Amino acid sequence: MRQDPHSTQSRRPRLGRAATALTLLGAAIGLSPAAPAPATVSAAGTASTRVFTADAQPTWQTNGTVWAVTHVAGVIYIGGSFSTVRPPGAAPGTREVARDNLAAFDARTGNLLPLSHRFASPQHTFGESKPDVSCDVDWDAQTYTCDTIYRIKASPDGSAIYVAGDFTTVDGQARSKIAAFPTANATRVNPSLDPGFVPTGVNSRVRALAVGSSAVYAGGLFTQAGGQARERVAAFDRRTGGVTAFNANADGEVIAISLSADETRLVVGGNYNTLNGVAQHALGAVSPTTGQSTAWAWRGVPRTSYITDMTADSNAVYLTANGEGTWDGRAAVDPQTGKLLWFDSCLGASWAVALHGDLLYTGSHAHNCNDTDGGFPEQATDQAEPRYYRLLAQTTRGNSTTIQYWFPSTNGGDPNIPATRSPSKLGPRAMASDGRSLWVGGQFTTVNNVPQQGLTRFTLTARSKAPSTPAAPTVQNSGQNQVTVTWRGVEDLDDPTVTYQVYRGSTLVYRGRASAKPWETSKSYSFTDRGLTAGTTVRYTVRAVDARGTAGAFSPAATATVGRSVEPAEDWSDPWSGGWNQQDPWSETDWNWGW
Structure with a gap:
């Protein structure tokens, strides 16, 4: 044969x-x-x-x-x-x-x-x-x-x-x-x-x-x-x-x-x-x-x-x-x-x-x-x-x-x-x-x-494929009543971009759109959570939601203890964005895409 x-x-x-x-x-x-x-x-x-x-x-x-x-x-x-x-x-x-x-x-x-x-x-x-x-x-x-x-x-x-x-x-x-x-x-x-x-x-x-x-x-x-x-x-x-x-x-x-x-x-x-x-x-x-x-x-x-x-x-x-x-x-x-x-x-x-x-x-x-x-x-x-x-x-x-x-x-x-x-x-x-x-x-x-x-x-009628689950984010205490959360990209098989959502406990504190292409998952993204109370323990999770509203699973949690600022209080106003508004969880003035 x-x-x-x-x-x-x-x-x-x-x-x-x-x-x-x-x-x-x-x-x-x-x-x-x-x-x-x-x-x-x-x-x-x-x-x-x-x-x-x-x-x-x-x-x-x-x-x-x-x-x-x-x-x-x-x-x-x-x-x-x-x-x-x-x-x-x-x-x-x-x-x-x-x-x-x-x-x-x-x-x-x-x-x-x-x-x-x-x-x-x-x-x-x-x-x-x-x-x-x-x-x-x-x-x-x-x-x-x-x-x-x-x-x-x-x-x-x-x-x-x-x-x-x-x-x-x-x-x-x-x-x-x-x-x-x-x-x-x-x-x-x-x-x-x-x-x-x-x-x-x-x-x-x-x-x-x-x-x-x-x-x-x-x-x-x-x-x-x-x-x-x-x-x-x-x-x-x-x-x-x-x-x-x-x-x-x-x-x-x-x-x-x-x-x-x-x-x-x-x-x-x-x-x-x-x-x-x-x-x-x-x-x-x-x-x-x-x-x-x-x-x-x-x-x-x-x-x-x-x-x-x-x-x-x-x-x-x-x-x-x-x-x-x-x-x-x-x-x-x-x-x-x-x-x-x-x-x-x-x-x-x-x-x-x-x-x-x-x-x-x-x-x-x-x-x-x-x-x-x-x-x-x-x-x-x-x-x-x-x-x-x-x-x-x-x-x-x-x-x-x-x-x-x-x-x-x-x-x-x-x-x-x-x-x-x-x-x-x-x-x-x-x-x-x-x-x-x-x-x-x-x-x-x-x-x-x-x-x-x-x-x-x-x-054609099924829900879109959910984005993948992010790995646990990393958190870094800057010592200024703030914590920076960093995470790696996810992949989505039928949506090229997703909305990343960062939660502190059960509170959504950030969202922003970025790539979910499988060949771009090495990219990292970060968000700085400011105005926190020193000495408190905070817990963060991240998930991705596609354009059709299909949400992926939450990442494993990462925790940090907020440090106290050693510097005088700073004016966080940003002449380009109108300033940091702690009451606005959708503000994207403090994101850093990290690529």
Whole structure:
């Protein structure tokens, strides 16, 4: 078996540390942020769609990796490599319900639905090389099976879903890597396997899927389908599963494909170097009818980058990339011409993408978006405490993109599984919007540092994510009937600034707004509490409140005994502020931001 081609070990040279480095990178690969935008779209970097809150909502979990998420008619379908699901809050191994690589949930309530089928493939023993770690591996018995579901796509009319991956049978019936299920009554019954759609002879993994009005398109590692040569791209009749006359080929793995909104182009992405025999790395387009290549202007994907996921609307095809020491952000391309509309220069492999209105959501392990509007400086390379921003939202319209202030996150994967026995631990691997919520699936076992495995969701209606809890402040007695309180910044995942509140006992004595950006928590802030009585003991706590009124927890308390002034009483009037007013707790004349 092949090694995991998506390993990110030994990746990430020192790129992106300075803006000039990323600018040079963009120029080298032909990523021009000045590409003109279509005249009909909104201004660059703006969006009319509201961003989801960063507060993850109660969601069912899986005991393995979720590789696919899609929404159809009020139902969320997930696929991957798992054998059970369990309710929100349940610990691993408890309250589990059997679901073999495929499950469905009510998009409104989040409840588990009846969909349940058995996916299987032959068992193999270890050979000279290690097995593909994305398969189900028994390391003790040295056997493995590959029956993972990698993609789920719906038909344009929503009447069926198509699932694709490694499996060879479904419920004991032969289904060569692709199967179909009707969606009617999916909230009440377990939909049966479609008996008419029976693709045959697909001789290796299907990793990519797109569904048109009359055909199902697949991409992956296969070289045959239906008894015919089909080099990593094929099309199947949507009704019967028979191979169509469509014939395109790529010389490397096809990982993502997408039909343009009008179904006149099939965009093909992956880790290949030729498409239809012509040098064209990682990205191109073909006719959905014949498979012949169509015009494609942008040839700028670096040799050490490849395309991982795609989605489309009437304006563009949006894509994500994984780069080995180079570009691995997001881009928008015109599917008719292959013209680049915009890109971002973030560093940190991206593997999942979904549209919600005119916002693009992605899953990645971004750690440097310094050269993208709304982004952040290097957070991992050479950092004492590396941090990755695994979920991002950004604008889609115009000739540039702006990252929105929305930074919930997950971990990369189960820390108890060695890296050599797991696909690269990148966290999110799939996502979809149902119009009310964003559903995210992947390898993660925590969301916002709270245990949650395999699946989570974010909504528009939940309260905003509360700011983090400040560390205990420090207090310093100045010996002049006053105490100075100093505290470190907090982080808020969906508000860039917060109001810091300082309490003396139960009395609010100060408030002021300042940064709550996670990459600015090293900043310190201070407030001097004056006019106190010497010899008394005072107790201070600090908390942060976001712009929507969601308050974080109070810090641990710090105490001090007020000293007596040894100087004559001073006139505290300030000609610039009108003077210190001890009765006004909102006065900010004595704050010191300390940066």
